[in-house]
Amino acid sequence: MIELLKQPWPWYASGTAITFIMVLLLYFGKSFGFSSNLRTLCTLAGAGKTHHFFDFNWRTQRWNLLFMAGAVFGGYLSAAWLKSDQLLQLAPSTIADLQTLGVPFDGGLNPSSIFNWHFAFSPKGLVTLLGGGLMIGFGSRYAGGCTSGHAISGLSNLQLPSLWAVIGFFAGGLMMTHVFFPLIF
């Protein structure tokens, strides 16, 4: 069983597993949406004292913070127990494109040329990591949800606003990848 789980999962198994998480949270009386935690963390840091948007009872989101803590631990367990011996099966064309941009493929989950402290504190690194994160945080709250809340929960519930948001996610992603990326990297 562990050997089976260790292999990279095919897309249909992965998609089914994500639906399972969404249904599980519905069964627990909650709604799958991860980015709400970012707002709750701001509230916990004291942002509610000065700004109305953060002034809410964070205990209503306690379940989601626990889910978040579980997610960190799940990441740890995957690395400790379920790591595959194979390299990531990335498309050869993507490997070639990224090589041209100076991001070599190292076979891991994320490029070590980007996710290291030396790069992180370089100007390019701060734009990529801090700047990227900033847009993710601002955008997900502005749109009222991220990939889990809109693309998975919202589209599954046939919500038109979620379709607008997902169109926005993709338009932004394509713009970054094809227009801004070559300027940054």
Add this chain to the structure above:
Amino acid sequence: MKGVKFVIAGILFGVIMVKSEAASWYRIQEMFRFQSFHMYGIIGTAVGLGAIAIFLIKKLEINDFYGHPIVFPHKEKSWPKYILGGLIFGLGWALAGACPGPMFVNLGYGYPTMIIVILGALLGTYLYGITKNKLPH
């Protein structure tokens, strides 16, 4: 101990994000370059099955764990906030290569520099909170 089930759900979510490779910076790039079906297959399967599941929950009036009817939050009817917010999110998603869940999953997996992406995301959320009233919704 009511919270334990959410920790367990979170652990499962973390494992799924890693093993599906949805938490991979490389896979996000591959998706936005249309060079593999992988991510589209994952999202497509999740939404397709999710739609069937939600349809059945509504049709069969299934109750939750506590015996309460399962309610679905309706998204506010509007479009500027979804399109503009979505666009900004997408720019960040392709750049940092992680959406909010996978940022935290990767931190546990062994990418400590993800903390910078998380700090950026908290700062972005804070900036939205203080500029909210000036933005078109």
